[in-house]
Amino acid sequence: MSASSAGVVVVGAGLGGIRVAESLRSNEYTGPITLIGEEAHPPYDRPPLSKSVLLGKDDRVDLKPADYFGEAAVQLRVGERVCAISPESRTVTVARTDDSSRREDIAYDALVLATGLRPRSLPGTDGVAGVHVLRTIDDALALRAEIENASRAVIVGAGFIGCEVAASLNQRGLTVTLVEPAPTPLAAALGTGVGELITRLHQANGVDVRAGVGVDEVLSADGKVTGVRLADGDEVAADIVVVGIGSIPVTDYLDGSGIELAPRESGGGIACDEDGRACVPDVYALGDVANWRTETGGTRRVEHWTHTVEQATVVAHRIAQTDAMIPAAPPYFWSDQYNLKIQVLGRPEAGDELHLVDDDGTKFLAYYSRDGILTGVVGAGKVGAVMKTRPKLLTRTPIADVLG
Numbered sequence: 001m002s003a004s005s006a007g008v009v010v011v012g013a014g015l016g017g018i019r020v021a022e023s024l025r026s027n028e029y030t031g032p033i034t035l036i037g038e039e040a041h042p043p044y045d046r047p048p049l050s051k052s053v054l055l056g057k058d059d060r061v062d063l064k065p066a067d068y069f070g071e072a073a074v075q076l077r078v079g080e081r082v083c084a085i086s087p088e089s090r091t092v093t094v095a096r097t098d099d100s101s102r103r104e105d106i107a108y109d110a111l112v113l114a115t116g117l118r119p120r121s122l123p124g125t126d127g128v129a130g131v132h133v134l135r136t137i138d139d140a141l142a143l144r145a146e147i148e149n150a151s152r153a154v155i156v157g158a159g160f161i162g163c164e165v166a167a168s169l170n171q172r173g174l175t176v177t178l179v180e181p182a183p184t185p186l187a188a189a190l191g192t193g194v195g196e197l198i199t200r201l202h203q204a205n206g207v208d209v210r211a212g213v214g215v216d217e218v219l220s221a222d223g224k225v226t227g228v229r230l231a232d233g234d235e236v237a238a239d240i241v242v243v244g245i246g247s248i249p250v251t252d253y254l255d256g257s258g259i260e261l262a263p264r265e266s267g268g269g270i271a272c273d274e275d276g277r278a279c280v281p282d283v284y285a286l287g288d289v290a291n292w293r294t295e296t297g298g299t300r301r302v303e304h305w306t307h308t309v310e311q312a313t314v315v316a317h318r319i320a321q322t323d324a325m326i327p328a329a330p331p332y333f334w335s336d337q338y339n340l341k342i343q344v345l346g347r348p349e350a351g352d353e354l355h356l357v358d359d360d361g362t363k364f365l366a367y368y369s370r371d372g373i374l375t376g377v378v379g380a381g382k383v384g385a386v387m388k389t390r391p392k393l394l395t396r397t398p399i400a401d402v403l404g
Contacts, residue, residue: 006032006107008319009092011082011253012114013037015045016287016308018063020112021074023316027324034106035069037078038097041137042066047305049140050164051336055171056144061137085111085257087280110319113259113270113278113285114312117247117303122156125218130225131241134161143242147172150239154228156215158185160335162244163198166207167337169240176207177236179228181214191350194378197364198342201380204362205338210236249289249301259283262291267301276315284318286311304333330393343386346393348376355403358382369399 008024010017013035021033037043045061052058069076077094083103084093092111096102119133130150132143151174155166158180166178182188184195185202199209210230217229218241227237249269251261260279262271270285272278274293278285287308291301310329317324335342340363348368352375358365363381367374367389374397379386392402 006090006109007034008032008110008112009034009036009106009108010112010114011036011092012112012116012287012289013039013043013076013078014114014116014287015043015063015305016114016116016312017112018043019309019312020114020286020316020319021072022064023313024320025072025074027316027320027322029316029320031109032075033073034075034077034108036080036082036092036094036106037076038081039136039138040079040097042069042076042078044137046135049137050134050161051168053137053140054144054147054165054168059141082115082253084253084255085259085283087258087283090282108282110282110284112315112319113283113289114287114308115250115253115289117288118250119243119247120245122215122218122243122245125241125243127223128218128220128225129223130220130239131218131243133243134165135247143240146240147174150174152238153177153240153242154179154236154238155242155244156228157244157246158182158198158209158211159189159244159246160186162242163202163337164335165242165244166202167205169242170202170205170207171338174240177210177238178202178207179210179213179215179230179236181231182211184211185209187211188350190344190348190378191352191354193354193356194364194366197359197366197380198337201337201340201362210234247288247303251289262299262301266299267291269301271299275318276311277318284315286315302331304331306332328394330390340380341383342378342380343383344376344378345386345389346374346376348378352376353399355399357403358385367399367402372398372400374399374402 043063048061080094091105119135125131153169153174154177155162170176184192185198187195214231219227260271269291272292276284288303330346352368352370355367365379365382368376377389
């Protein structure tokens with residue numbers, strides 16, 4: 001792409017946004033790069049928020065040193081929310097988060113949308129002190145500030161974030177109850193077989209896992225949370241309630257833009273081709289908000305760190321118009337809980353056949369297969385064993401070959 005006075009505008013100053021900017025510069029793109037973030041912070045890493053930040057080990061988890069932006073000639077604009085996009089005039093309209101009346105139109109030659117997700121909240125909890133979601137560094141620091149004066153916590157939702165928060169608060173000395181309406185933690189992502197192993201891990205560390213039951217009501221007195229009432233009528237006392245019941249793609253700023261959204265049944269988000277292009281010229285999307293077409297013709301929105309990094313590389317190459325080949329890699333993500341690294345490699349699904357090949361009561365290794373073909377590997381405390389299966393997940397490998 002030839003450089004002009006407008007250059008590349010990236011909406012979303014998180015992992016995907018900074019990796020696009022970095023990759024553009026490494027691919028000799030010399031035009032202007034503008035990185036716009038709604039939060040008041042420079043780009044930072046989100047995975048530590050539920051772990052090292054809550055544990056008090058980190059206060060800042062910046063992805064780049066402060067002097068990077070000047071040295072790389074990347075204009076970083078924080079504390080600005082994008083409220084409209086006009087593909088016809090090739091502009092984005094931004095407003096200050098601290099003063100919505102201060103608006104400005106910014107021109108672009110290429111536009112990258114990396115606006116991420118917004119966490120869902122429980123009905124009736126607005127304004128109730130002690131009820132938290134965890135998406136931003138400010139969320140994490142606010143939750144951490146309350147830990148010192150709390151003794152009991154309820155985590156609503158046992159996905160990866162919920163499980164990580166439960167582990168962290170348990171390690172901080174709180175009595176923790178983990179509530180999940182599915183039969184086990186992580187059941188939707190990895191099935192109940194591995195979910196039972198995750199349940200065992202939390203119970204062994206003293207967490208009360210309440211699976212198969214939802215929350216009917218968050219209880220409060222004088223504007224402060226006091227606990228939750230479960231669907232089975234049981235009440236669980238709490239000084240802190242953390243809600244981790246999923247998130248939705250941030251796309252409200254696209255109203256009237258003509259940029260197509262993917263159907264909810266396929267994950268929602270911004271509809272893209274296999275290289276991250278949206279349905280209007282020179283607009284791309286990546287990361288949690290993006291729903292890319294897959295090599296098999298389907299669509300997929302993936303909420304994982306490594307996937308965002310890989311997509312950022314692809315988008316930067318397309319904008320810079322390089323012809324570099326990007327090596328294929330199976331999807332990969334991890335979750336640190338207690339002293340275990342839980343890794344997921346490939347595309348395992350809850351309905352796949354599970355093959356538990358190693359389990360010592362704490363650490364485990366499991367393969368997943370569908371129609372006789374290896375689809376994924378999950379391990380806890382089995383880093384080497386998981387990673388050595390990467391080549392097998394790049395081809396249609398019969399599960400019999402792996403188990404044999």
